[in-house]
Amino acid sequence: MSTPEREFDLQVNGARLRMQVLGADDAPVLLVHHGAPGLGSRSEPVRSFGPFADTYRVVTFDARGSGESEDVPPYTHAQWVADIDAIRESLGVEQVVMAGGSYGGFLAMEYTLAHPDRVSALVLRDTAANTDHDHLAVERARSTDRVPIDEWTISRIGTGAFADDTEFERYWRGILPLYDHAYDPEAVERKARATRYHYATHNAAFGQNMPGYDLTGRLGEIRCPTLVVVGRHDWRTPVPASQAIADGIPGAELVVFEHSGHSPQLEEPEEFQRVVRDFLRRAGVGRR
Template sequence: MAEGQTTTVSWVEMEDGCRLYVKILGDDWTRSKPLLISLHGAPGLSTHAEPEASYTFLSDAFRVLVYDARGSGASSHTGPYTHERWIKDIENLRQWAGAERFILAGASYGAFLALDYAISHGDRLYGLILRGAWANGKFGPMNVLANILTSNKVQADRARQVRLWSGTLIDDQDFEDSIQELLPFYAPPETDSSTTTAPESTEFRGSVKFYSATQNSAFGENMPRFDVRSRLHLIEVPTLLVVGRHDNVTPVTASQEIANGIPHAKLVIFEHSGHSPASDEPERFEQVLSDWIKAEGMLNPRP
């Protein structure tokens, strides 16, 4: 963030009493800058920390809004943890921020929510940024589970991983144990697994909280119903997809399928990245996003 800028922290209350922990990166009291909202992944595990680390570089040009989704981090653990409710929270935050339209960025599970939002509220968007997504919520978790169980990078407890990806975790400790054993799985091949952090989180060591109820809702209830393949053509805004060549969770083929279905989409593959190009190749990630934003005229978007 540029020298002299600040981060504004707010608690924003939803109409059902749920309080969301929200940060606006960069000081713009006049609200003259366009708004960018970035969604974190890993429900019940991740927080605003990953999108804050990934998108702070844009805070000179945008009001960058990041937050802990309900059921994650410091925000209230007030259900339901459904796509419909999470999307309503996005709409509430858009209105709270005073923006008629904005850029929406979603990472991993946040990309699934971003796809659903773009299909239902596309008139509210200038653009869409997706990192690590799939369009078919039935096939996606089964494919990643198959990759885990055949991987030579991890020694995973099979039954526990089945519980993780089917949304049937026993408790919060079961959730933590399942993620701990998966750390090397998320990294590109050349990364030292001893330095790998948890997916979607820059705070893993000793401070991340695990909420299995949120994860269970996401993968036990939402994912079996998530299938946007036949509706991708409804997304009319410019869309950027980024994916790591070595992403074992949301592989290149999944992003390619989405790019093929969205009329105005650009796919960029990061050759030295796993599931998190923003942290695996940060300089290139920032350059790719900056170039795309300029090329699409989003620094001074139309009203």
């Protein structure tokens, strides 16, 4: 039996967002936010959480300023959180399971803090509650023996300092080899070619939003069941960043994937799905 799937445009707070929904309309909603503003899109959440459409209504979308959605500023955490809630409201549901990876994890936590009654469970992947570990990414990029990474690329990690999409693509191609545990040059090239580049979104995210980003003092306010997962070899948001989140959220669970980099949901998909399904079952979220 095939899983129902549809793609459509949704007007949200003055911007057209591209949506992709998998699963039955009467299933509990699993709302997934992609990472990498200006680089990411719904394609990763569809691959990562598509298998969950047998039990959940998996809702994915390109955030404003990313993928196929409109470039309509502001690209702020407050605006992206408001967009998440507008999507939830459009679905006609009171609560969702909120999931997010990397920068999408920042927004998943921000949404949960802003709308605690709307989140039945929280799934965070390879993310952080502040910028304390960002310097380690620069150190890893400079010391890696995987591929040569030029100083121009290293100097722009997390800065949001790109003049146009051409510069932005140059940066992305330069840093992409660090993301996966097992380096595959052909996979890197496929990812680079498939990316839609929105440099202004990325500049706002990292040049304006991130310097003041710090949720560590508020993690204790998150009371819903929370799962935190991370790849052991994540160069961008290392294990200590996830450990800090799990330590700060009461009752949160931490699972480290030993054979993954920044994307255990793609590098160890079967184990990722098993862990998340088990967590959501124990959290009481799913069909009864």
